[in-house]
Amino acid sequence: MTIRTRIAPSPTGFLHLGTARTALYSWAYARHHGGQFVLRIEDTDVARSTQDSVDQILESMKWLGLDYDEGPIYQMQRLDRYQAVIDQMLAAGTAYRCYCSPQDLEAMKAAQEARGEKRRYDGTWRPAAGKVLPAVPEGVQPVIRFANPVDGVVTWDDLVKGPISISNTEIDDLIIQRADGVPTYNFAVVVDDWDMAISHVFRGDEHINNTPWQINIYRALGAALPQFGHLPVILGDDGQKLSKRRGAVAVSNYDEAGYLPEAMNNYLARLGWSHGDDELFSREQLVNWFDGTHLNKSPAQWDPAKLAWVNAQYLKQADDARLAALVRQQLQRKGIAVPDGEAADAHLARACALFKDRCSTTVELADWLAMFFVPAVPSDADRAQHLTDAARAALAVLGQKLATVAWEAPAINATIKQTCTELGLKMPQLAIPVRVAVCGRAQTPSVDAVLALFSQEKIVALLQNS
Structure with missing residues (x-):
């Protein structure tokens, strides 16, 4: 059997984190077994579906790297197919008109x-041997109901x-086509998965109550059943279910917030699945390991701090030129212009290499590197504590000395040490005021390496006029 999985988001909003996790599992399962992964857009909710949502879903899938073998397939382009199946079911007596x-x-x-009874459809229009149906009302367009086994x-x-x-007595005769001719979810999804030969369906466990209806429709059509896997919900850090109405749950939010897609995939994969104690793993390892086992039955809890930690690990390993391009985007979002050209790109990459170990996101990295393009402004507290009259006098001396040295970290370091010796200062007594004056912060990576990333003229002027 060829393994075929799918993801079928509704374009009534962004790609939700829960749907992204389901897509990741479906993708990884198909790739593990050498099968195919299908993208279907379930757009039968015409009133709420938008092209903007479709575009955002496609962009989020692309960002996550979840490539699909078929699609996107749109349900609203398959109405003729649904109607043909409806007609077949009406003729077979497995569906009927309800007025x-x-x-x-x-x-x-x-x-x-x-x-004191359960609220449900009572079968008024369901045909039965010897039953007399009500008179068909004039001008009323019927819905089509599935004749669920009793x-x-x-x-x-x-x-x-x-x-x-689940007992069939717990479910009633589902509407499978609305009066306007558009199919409902539980019917369309069966026809789609049947036509597309989907072998394994991973989805959220909110769909468990839909599954009996769908299985019964499969059987009424004489179609082979896929295997179902219902994934527990993801809870927010407040213990409530993540939803589109609560919190930052759009995949696109995390792209803009400076997370790397490989880190997001890693974190999402661990929200409901595990491979021993492995916390960090590549896409290739996920594909090798994800065989459909070791899926948790209990809800997972979203932990922003854990995601930030995972992302920080990937930032440390990331190519500096790639990070430079991402930081450039973040700086542009802040309204900070960054020069173009190979030299500017190379400089930004060197800066990323120096500062990335201190950051959890590219937003944080951009916050650091903004000082290379706009003047850094120390806080009043740092200015009062570290830029005293004595400190500014020492900075002026250092600036004068730095004006004549080779502009590279070893020479800068030697000059700072020489100045400390001449002025009778300990290294922090000079290095911290340098950091505050140049970077606006008291803590930075090695001060000589930081200064070397600025132009010599700029540093000399800053120190002499601090």
Whole structure:
């Protein structure tokens, strides 16, 4: 059997972190088994679907590196296919027309509730032997309902949860096509997965209650069932379910916030799956290890601090030229102009190499490197503590000496030490005021390496006029 998985986001908003994790697992499972991964856009919610959402989903998938073998496939371009299956089911008696109005349904369910019964469709328009159906009302366009089996149990062996059974008495006759001819989710997803030969369906466990309907529709169509794996929800750091209405849960937010896609994939993979005690691993290792086992049954909790730690590890390993391009984007978002050209790119890359070990994101890295393009402004507290009259006098002496040395870190370091000796200062008594005057901060990487990244003229002028 060829392994075929899919991800099928709805374009009613951004790509959610939970959907991104499902996409990652589906992608990794297909790649592990040498199969195919399909992208489908479930856009039958016409009122809420937007092209902007489609574009953002595609960009987020691209950023994460989740390449797909087929797609994007749009449901609204498959309406003829859905109609053909509906017609087939009507002819076979596995679906029927229902003329109940919304008011009829509400009255029906209110009466059930008053009697202490479960709210559900009562089968008014379901054909049965010897049953006389109501007269068809004029001018009413019917919905199409699936004739769900009235007894028996739907059972499947879930890839995550294990065996699950739900009685058919717990579910009613699902609407599979609206009055406007657009199919509903539970019907369209079955036809899509059937036509696309999807073998394994990973999705959130909020879909568990949909699965019995879908399995029954598969069986009514005589279609082979895929294997289902329902993933637990991701909880926010407040213990509540992540949702589009709460918090920074769009994948695109993390791109803009300075996270690397390989770090995001690593972190998302560990939110519900593990390979021993491995915390950091490459895409290649994920593909090699992800065989569908070791998926957690319990919800995972989003931990921003852990994600920042993971991202920091990847920043340290990242190519400096690549980081320079990302930092340039972050600086531009801040309205800071960065010169173009090979020399400027090389300079930015050298700066990234020096500062990246201190950062968790490219935003933090850009905050550091902004001082090479706009003057750094020390805090009032740092200025009062470190730029005293005595310190400024020492800085002026250092600036004079630095004006004539070879502009490289060893020579700068030797000059700082010489100045300390001549003025009777300890190294921190001069180095910290230099940092504050030049970088606006009391703590930086090695001060000689930092100064070497500036022009000699700029440093001399800063020190002499601090």
